[in-house]
Amino acid sequence: MDNDTIVTKVNAALAEEFELEQAALVPDAKIRDDLGLDSLDIVDMVIVLEKAFDFKLQNKESLAAIRTLGDIYTFIGELRDAGTIR
Amino acid sequence: MRCVVIGSGITGMTAALLLARQGHGVTLIEACDHAAPLLRGFERNELRFDTGFHCGGGVHRDGILRRWLRVLGVEASLEGITTSHSDVFMFSDGKEYRLPSGLRPVVAASERQFPGSGKPMENFLLLISQELASSPYLNPDIHSEPKGILADAGCLNDYLDKAGFPPHLRAMLSSRCLLYGVPPSLASWRDYTLVAGPYFQSCGSWHGGGAALVDALMHALQEAGVTLRLGCAVNAIEADTIEGVHSVVLNDGTRMPCERCFFTGHPSQLQSLLSHGLLRPAYLHHIADLPETNAALLLFAETYDALRDDESLFLLPSPYEMTTSDTEISWAAIMAKSSIYVYCGRPAADGRKPVMAVLFIPSANLPEGNPQPRPSSYVAWKRQAVESLRLAIEYRVPGLRGAWRIIDAATPLTMRHWIYGSTGSLYGVSHQRTSMPLFPSTRVPGLFLAGQNVLLPGVLGGIVSAAVAVGFAFGHNTVLKEFRACTAKE
Secondary structure (H helix, E strand, O other): OOHHHHHHHHHHHHHHHHOOOHHHOOOOOEOOOOOOOOHHHHHHHHHHHHHHHOOOOOOHHHHHHOOEHHHHHHHHHHHHHOOOOO | OEEEEEOOOHHHHHHHHHHHHOOOEEEEEOOOOOOOHHHHOEEEOOEEEOOOOOOEEOOOOOOHHHHHHHHOOOHHHOOOOOOEOOEEEEEOOOOEEEEOOOHHHHHHHHHHHOOOOHHHHHHHHHHHHHHHOOOOOOOOOOOOOOOOOOOOOOEHHHHHHHHOOOHHHHHHHHHHHHHHOOOHHHOEHHHHHHHHHHHHHOEEOOOOHHHHHHHHHHHHHHHOOOEEEOOOOEEEEEEEOOOEEEEEEEOOOOEEEOOEEEEOOOHHHHHHHOOOOOOOHHHHHHHHOOOEOOEEEEEEEEEOOOOOOOEEEEEEOOOOOOOOOOOOOOHHHHHHHOOEEEEEOOOOOOOOEEEEEEEEEOOOOOOOOOOOOOOHHHHHHHHHHHHHHHHHHHHHOHHHOOOEEEEEEEOHHHHHHHHOOOOOEOOOEOOOOOOOOOOOEOOOOOEEEOOOOOOOOHHHHHHHHHHHHHHHHHOHHHHHHHHHHHHHOO
């Protein structure tokens, strides 16, 4: 899966599940301040991503580093590089 | 503030009590025509089957359950509290072991039965106690906020691997996961310590078990001025995203205005109670797709002297044949490969003792709804399942042959009726290490979730879940003030 596909898939899933505008979904968008997703939503976001990319997050604490939408692309990219996501 | 608590199980009663003591006006709503139907248990052939509380951990004087019962003001009403329940483990290879309760007795029993295991056991129990003592809701000396919900201390198997226990002892420790319906391979260390930890410290019960606890709590609720509405199902929780919750509507049309609502049922029910648009699709999918614990078949029987009073039997497969998957249990494999839990209660006046047996089974193809009479195919399946389980238990405990009588049985259909999980699960939502947690808070201001589906099962799980939810609603220190003061008096 290339990086563009990851971006498209993440954006589509988040737009649909959190009712967000596509235009707001830029790499620099801060999850909390710009997208309005708080700690309650992060849990749901993981489930959305798990479903979209068919994986199971093994370490919840790894979420702590995620601040921006770009961090999510990187996070998914790392799972792909590790072979967790095909 | 006006608070409505939905569901009168251990969680709902605890939440109502804590809220009323803080000066709120509280209404407790229950769909059944009597309070706490599961905790109260039921009677058949003039024998009481304690489905709610046959034995529990942390019941010694300084134990965590005992402390919370004191906070709730019901400890003094519970008579004949025992603290030294022991578990018997019978393996299919003929090996039989015991684990008492109490940290020192467990270490001694471990060393006696498995020479060399005493020291690693001591260390294992120390790690459990440390984890247990880290929550402000379990340890009055902790004054910090509860740990983040995403805190992860690893999985149970890592700790068991590190301890290097012999296979049978390891299987005995793993079987504590049966207490909350999660396969050991999927169990988180933290949940294991929270549910099984108190059992190692002390385990026991009191006269009248769950029913006595319900009576004591009902009395306390009355004294605290809680209004109880029995036989009232909830039709809707009315709210908007700005002001939050404003009322709860009952099935008879009554509208109960409130500023805070505590929902203790299965979270998947929320979707039908809240109007469209209040919760985002992501959250709705989360609560609709929560993993469920295994479904189970329960037998209720009577015996005179085939089993000892107040004793738990864990009938376990040989550790060399244990299945790690939660779906591999088939009827054909029942004889040797499944884990069965058998509990014998205290005798009634005429000497008969109630026996309950639990076997986790794959979720069957259940009929839709709660059909009466049951479809004939279901009745035939149930008859065969009950007979297979009876034979499997008698095969493993030959002393029961001809010495007990099955009175009734409960299937996943029964569970679905009471627990509301779609699969007929025994403990509702499965708290696995990799499943994402549910917060007590929701996106709807004033609406909070509590109960075994949110935190953990058991009487202690329900009580703590209620306390945590009230803490999220009104501040942790308002709840913990009483918890801390209660122990300070000792």
